[in-house]
Amino acid sequence: MSAPTRTVRDATFDVLRRHGLTTIFANPGSTEVAFLTDLPDDVDFVLALHEGSVVGIATGWATAMDRPALVNLHTTAGLGNAVGALATARVNRVPLVVIVGQQDRRHLALQPFLAGDLEGLAGRYPVWVTTPARPQDVPGAVARAWHEARDGRGPALVIVPSDDWAAPADDTPVPAPVVLHRASAVEPAAVDALAGLLVGAVSPALVVGADADDPATWAALVALAERLQCPVWQESFAARAGFPQDHPQFAGHLPAGRGRLRQALAGHDVVLVVGAPVFRQYPFEPGPLVEDGTTVALVTDDVEDAHHSPVDLAVVAGPAPVCRLLAERVPQRPPATTRSERPAPPLPPQEGEPLRAAHVMAALAERLRPETVVVEETPSSRPDLHRLLPARRPLGFLSAAMGGLGFAMPAAIGVRMARPDGPVVAVVGDGSSLYGIQSLWSAAHYGCGVLFVVLANGRYAVMDRLAEQHGGGKAPWPAFEEVSVHGLALALGCPARRVDTYDDLVEALDAVVPTLADRREPLLLEVAVTPELTFQP
Known part of the structure; x- marks a missing residue:
C-alpha cells in the first residue's frame, strides 16, 4: 500500500x-x-x-x-x-x-x-x-x-x-525560520554627531515614541535623561509608551497642534527624538513645528520615519544601543532646578456632582498594579487617561496609532491570551466599543480575564466637541443614549454590569482589580459619565 x-x-x-x-x-x-x-x-x-x-x-x-x-x-x-x-x-x-x-x-x-x-x-x-x-x-x-x-x-x-x-506538494526549498546574523553595530560617526549636539546643547529635551517601548530602550533612555537632567516628552498619538511616565523627568504628552507644540518645546536648543516620527499632528495649523534655533535629531529603526521626518539629523539604528552609548558619552549635568509635577487627581465627586471620566481614571490609577497593560480607545477622555494613569512598565500602555476605532477591545483580548497571568484593562468609550463589541464573545469563550471599562456618555463626544470648535453650527448626528453596552455584552456571553455612581464604581473596582492577574472570566463595567465640555488633542 x-x-x-x-x-x-x-x-x-x-x-x-x-x-x-x-x-x-x-x-x-x-x-x-x-x-x-x-x-x-x-x-x-x-x-x-x-x-x-x-x-x-x-x-x-x-x-x-x-x-x-x-x-x-x-x-x-x-x-x-x-x-x-x-x-x-x-x-x-x-x-x-x-x-x-x-x-x-x-x-x-x-x-x-x-x-x-x-x-x-x-x-x-x-x-x-x-x-x-x-x-x-x-x-x-x-x-x-x-x-x-x-x-x-x-x-x-x-x-x-x-x-x-x-494539491500534491513538491520539494521546493522554503526560507529558513531564523536569520542567523543581522547587523546590530551602531555607526560611530552617527553617535559622534548626536553626542556633539547633546554636549553642546544649553537646554536639551528628549521626545520618545512607541518604538522605544522595550525594557532595554527604557533603561537606556532613563540613563540618558538623568545624565542630561532634561525633560522627556511622549510623542502625540503614540501606540505605546517610550519612557516610564511616573519618572520625575517625564514632562507629559506633546500636543498635536503646531502652536502648542512650539510652546511646549520653546527654549530647548536641541530636541532628540527617539523611536517616534517628527512630529505627529492632528488638526492642520500653519507655521513651523519648532522655533527658530531649535535643532531636531532623530534616532529610529524605521526607515520610513526617517524619510518623512523633517529633522536636521536622522540616525537609522536601534534606539537602545544608540541611547546607551550616548548616556556613556555625555557629561553629567547638575540637577534641574525645576521638575515636572504630575497634576493632582480630582477629588471624588460630591453628592449631586456628575461622574466624570477623570474620576474613573483616578480610581483606576489608585488600584492598578504597575505591570497592568492598559489598552486605550476613548478619544474624548484620552487627555485624562494620559494625565492620571501613567505607564509604569514597558507595554504598560497600548493604543491604536492609526486612530481608527475598534482596536482596544480585541487587542486587550489578544494581549491577555499571550500573557494569561498578566492583568489587562481596556478603557474604551461607548461609541468606540460598538466597533469591536463582537470580540466580547471571544473573551468569554476563551476565558480571557480582561476588565473592560466602558465610559458611557451616549454620544460621540469628541465629534461633538470638534464640531463646536469648527464653528460650523450644530452637528447633524444624534446621541445614542438608548444603547446598552452592558446589555450587548451580556447577550454575547460576557459578564457585565452598569455603574451609575462613584460609590458603585469604587465597589466594583475594589472587587475585581485584585483578581485581574488570576481571573479567567472577563468583566465589562459600563460606567455612566457626563460628556466632557472641552477637548484639546
Missing part, C-alpha cells in the same frame, strides 16, 4: 510549525474550509465574530508576544472587513502573517461567486502581498511572509485559492 500523498496543506503546516505560527486567528468562510477543517492537534484555532476583531486580537497577541501572529481571512468580504484593522497593525508596526482565501484556481478566469480582486484591496497597508504562481509555491510564500512581516513590521498577505491545499 503506497503512502498518502503529501499535500500543499501538509507542507504549509510544517512551515507554520517551524516559524511558531501554530495559533490561527480567524472567522471562517467557505474558501478556507479545506485549510481549516481537521486541524492538526498542535494547532489552535481562535474564533472572533468579525474580521476586525480577528485582526485586533491577533495584533494584541503579536504585540505582547513580540513575534508574528497568524491570521486567516475570507476572500473579498473578510479582507475588506479587516482593512481598517490591518491599517492599525501597520501603523502600530505589528507583524502579522495573513492567509487570505480565494476561489478555486481552476475557474478563476470565469470570475465565479466569491472570487475576489484581492491583491490591491488593502491598499499599501500590507508590507507584502503575493498570490503564489503554483499551489506548490504556497509553503514558500507563507515562509517568506513571516520574514516580510517581521522585518517590515506589519501585515504580510498570502492569497491562496481553495483548491491549492489539496
